[in-house]
Amino acid sequence: MSTPASEYTPRRANWLASSNATAGGLDVDPEALDDFDSIEEIAWDSAPLTYHAPVVETADSKEIAVAVDGVSMVYRVRSSTEYLKAENRFARMVKQVTGSGWAEIPALDEVSFVVNRGESVGVIGTNGSGKSTLMKLLTGKVRPTTGEVYATSTPVMLGVNAALVRTISGRENIKLGCLAMGLSPEQAAEKFDMIVEISGLHDALDMPLKAYSSGMASRLQFAIATAVDPDILLIDEALNTGDAQFRARTKQRLDEVRSKAGCVFLVSHSLGTIKQMCTRVIWIEQGRLLADGDPEWVCSQYEEYTSHKSNDRKRSAQIVYDRTLLKLAPLQLEFSEGTRPTRAG
Numbered sequence: 001m002s003t004p005a006s007e008y009t010p011r012r013a014n015w016l017a018s019s020n021a022t023a024g025g026l027d028v029d030p031e032a033l034d035d036f037d038s039i040e041e042i043a044w045d046s047a048p049l050t051y052h053a054p055v056v057e058t059a060d061s062k063e064i065a066v067a068v069d070g071v072s073m074v075y076r077v078r079s080s081t082e083y084l085k086a087e088n089r090f091a092r093m094v095k096q097v098t099g100s101g102w103a104e105i106p107a108l109d110e111v112s113f114v115v116n117r118g119e120s121v122g123v124i125g126t127n128g129s130g131k132s133t134l135m136k137l138l139t140g141k142v143r144p145t146t147g148e149v150y151a152t153s154t155p156v157m158l159g160v161n162a163a164l165v166r167t168i169s170g171r172e173n174i175k176l177g178c179l180a181m182g183l184s185p186e187q188a189a190e191k192f193d194m195i196v197e198i199s200g201l202h203d204a205l206d207m208p209l210k211a212y213s214s215g216m217a218s219r220l221q222f223a224i225a226t227a228v229d230p231d232i233l234l235i236d237e238a239l240n241t242g243d244a245q246f247r248a249r250t251k252q253r254l255d256e257v258r259s260k261a262g263c264v265f266l267v268s269h270s271l272g273t274i275k276q277m278c279t280r281v282i283w284i285e286q287g288r289l290l291a292d293g294d295p296e297w298v299c300s301q302y303e304e305y306t307s308h309k310s311n312d313r314k315r316s317a318q319i320v321y322d323r324t325l326l327k328l329a330p331l332q333l334e335f336s337e338g339t340r341p342t343r344a345g
């Protein structure tokens with residue numbers, strides 16, 4: 001799908017190459033310079049950036065499961081302070097009295113990618129980067145501000161928020177949950193063993209739910225939610241509640257979905273879970289698609305980025321951001337006649 005990116009020469013390397021002459025023979029280790037923001041400033045301006053032309057991708061209707069085509073999302077929310085930004089005094093007073101100031105919160109910016117059947121895609125990014133927004137758009141329940149999401153079948157969001165009844169047992173909750181998700185009583189009975197198996201709660205099945213720990217309840221909710229057999233499955237953070245055994249069983253279930261020619265999206269802050277479960281990783285940062293590819297590589301860039309961020313090394317974080325972005329070939333989607341999948345929703 002992607003064209004090999006031309007090699008990116010880190011700016012610091014360029015700077016060091018030119019500075020060797022002036023370094024008076026001193027042996028300077030580039031890595032040792034990482035913490036010096038002033039040096040980063042010099043490095044920053046010394047090398048030009050090169051950007052790729054977009055890769056035009058013709059979507060193959062036999063392979064494709066989801067296509068996200070130039071999607072941007074801006075939330076509009078009422079803001080109590082927005083009136084201060086009104087153009088003149090009168091407008092400001094009106095807004096102040098009516099409280100009608102609106103603030104715009106950009107969440108996604110021109111995101112494009114294609115996911116084929118059988119893929120399991122991890123979605124990573126720091127807090128507020130736009131992962132959940134992307135998931136909401138994939139379900140089709142929320143429309144993007146611009147761009148379009150296409151899917152061959154309606155993606156199903158698997159959350160841990162399916163309602164459970166506290167006063168009845170886990171066993172009864174499984175039956176009730178399946179019926180609530182639209183399964184017939186026969187289908188619910190068929191799925192029962194699998195749900196118990198995934199939840200790992202064999203011994204606690206007849207206890208009322210109020211006696212479950214929150215982790216146990218989450219596992220039960222998650223297991224019930226997996227009873228539906230969606231073609232495209234979206235999971236947002238749900239896997240963080242379980243232990244290693246629970247994750248292993250869940251992986252098995254996700255592999256089943258994938259093997260039935262479906263695809264899975266998994267949002268998680270746990271890179272271990274992502275690497276274990278996914279065949280491909282998408283990194284969304286500040287609303288932009290920053291990387292899309294091999295889980296090991298994308299996660300390692302992300303780890304480097306977050307480590308710089310958490311140590312307040314803004315320049316170094318920015319360098320990792322830019323370097324990673326340069327490896328991404330921007331995608332321009334093209335549908336051949338009659339092959340455009342339906343809009344998600």
Ligand SMILES: Nc1ncnc2c1ncn2[C@@H]1O[C@H](COP(=O)(O)OP(=O)(O)OP(=O)(O)O)[C@@H](O)[C@H]1O
Pocket residue numbers: 075076077105106107125126127128129130131132133134
């Ligand atoms: N319903 C909403 N109304 C207004 N702004 C929103 C809404 N939902 C999300 N946002 C904003 O959109 C941006 C992206 O949020 P989103 O929840 O998609 O990020 P995230 O990557 O899932 O974050 P986290 O990892 O913390 O769950 C944030 O700036 C957030 O404040």
